[in-house]
Amino acid sequence: MTARRELYLQEMGLGPVWRLKPVAAEPPLPADIQSMEGAELEAVVANCTACGLHKTRTQTVFGVGDTQADWLFVGEAPGAEEDAQGEPFVGQAGKLLDNMLKSIGLKRGDNVYIANVLKCRPPDNRSPLPEEVTKCMPYLKRQIELIQPKLIVGLGKFAVQTLLGQGDVTIASLRGKVHAYQGIPLIVTYHPAYLLRTLQDKAKAWEDLCLARETMQGLISGESAII
Numbered sequence: 310m311t312a313r314r315e316l317y318l319q320e321m322g323l324g325p326v327w328r329l330k331p332v333a334a335e336p337p338l339p340a341d342i343q344s345m346e347g348a349e350l351e352a353v354v355a356n357c358t359a360c361g362l363h364k365t366r367t368q369t370v371f372g373v374g375d376t377q378a379d380w381l382f383v384g385e386a387p388g389a390e391e392d393a394q395g396e397p398f399v400g401q402a403g404k405l406l407d408n409m410l411k412s413i414g415l416k417r418g419d420n421v422y423i424a425n426v427l428k429c430r431p432p433d434n435r436s437p438l439p440e441e442v443t444k445c446m447p448y449l450k451r452q453i454e455l456i457q458p459k460l461i462v463g464l465g466k467f468a469v470q471t472l473l474g475q476g477d478v479t480i481a482s483l484r485g486k487v488h489a490y491q492g493i494p495l496i497v498t499y500h501p502a503y504l505l506r507t508l509q510d511k512a513k514a515w516e517d518l519c520l521a522r523e524t525m526q527g528l529i530s531g532e533s534a535i536i
Contacts, residue, residue: 342447342448342451343447343450343451343454345451346455347376347455350448350451350452350455351371353448354369354371354428354448355368355369355371357369357428357429357448359444359445360429360440360441360444360445361441362427362429362430362431362441363429365429365430365432366392366429366430367392367393367430368392368395369395369428369429370387370391370392370395370396370397370425370428370429370430371395371424371428372397372422372423372424372425372452373396373397373417373418373422373423373424374417374418374421374422374423375418375419375420375421375422376422376455376456377456377457378420378421378422378456378458379420379458379459379460379525380415380420380421380422380458380459380460380462380525381421381422381423381424381453381456381458381460381461381462382398382406382410382421382422382423382424382461382462382464383423383424383425383426383449383461383462383463383464383468383472384397384398384423384424384425384426384464384465384468384500385425385426385427385437385464385465385467385468385500386425386426386427386429386430386431386434386437386467387425387427387428387429387430388400388402388430388434388502389430389434390403391425391430392429392430397423397424397425398423398501401502401505402500402501402502402505403501405501405504405505406423406464406501409501409514409518412515412518413518413519413521413522414522422452422456422458424449424452425449425468426442426445426446426449426467426468426471426472427441427442427445428445428448429445436467437467442471446471453490453491453493458493459493459494459525459528459529460493460494460495460496460521460524460525460528461490461493461494461495461496462495462496462498462517462521463495463496463497463498464498464499464500464501465480465499465500465502465503466478466479466480466500468500469483469495469497472490472495473488473490473495480497480498480499483497484497484498484513484516484517485516485517485520487520487524494524494528496517496520496521496524497517498513498514498517498518498521499513499514499517
């Protein structure tokens, strides 16, 4: 609006003129994520402000475990306890995941790495928004490139849909098969938090873990195939 028009409006008693305050855009992700090594990547994640989740988090949750692990377990996003402690899968869901690992001869941090699609907790544990996934997924992608796992286990519908690039699919429809993320075999199973609420599906999760163990054995022997 020109200064003259604004003056006319004020003389007619129609002022003052209100203007929308510009909203600052979220800063973009660093362009060189795909060249970052582990420590640098973790530092960038810790200071990330690329989406609105940085305004409500206590801290980022980068991931934990053996950075050269054969096994990679990927969940959805940090919860309240993860946000407080800075480590994925703590609390009751974390205890159940540890028991799930133990059932197939694995242990947190021993040839196992655990991460989430999102590095910040969504408020009130709501589902991640598409724009949040878009901003955060490059971090997980680089983590996977650095770890170079032999096998990925997707924990829960959201993580699986993101890794496979398939929306509106259910865990039930994907179980029992060996899928792939960027050529890496991927096994689908339920999220530990879901299993705490749905005890009847624990037996199905055990079947998924057995498939994961068999798949890893096949990878080691060179006999595994992706379906």
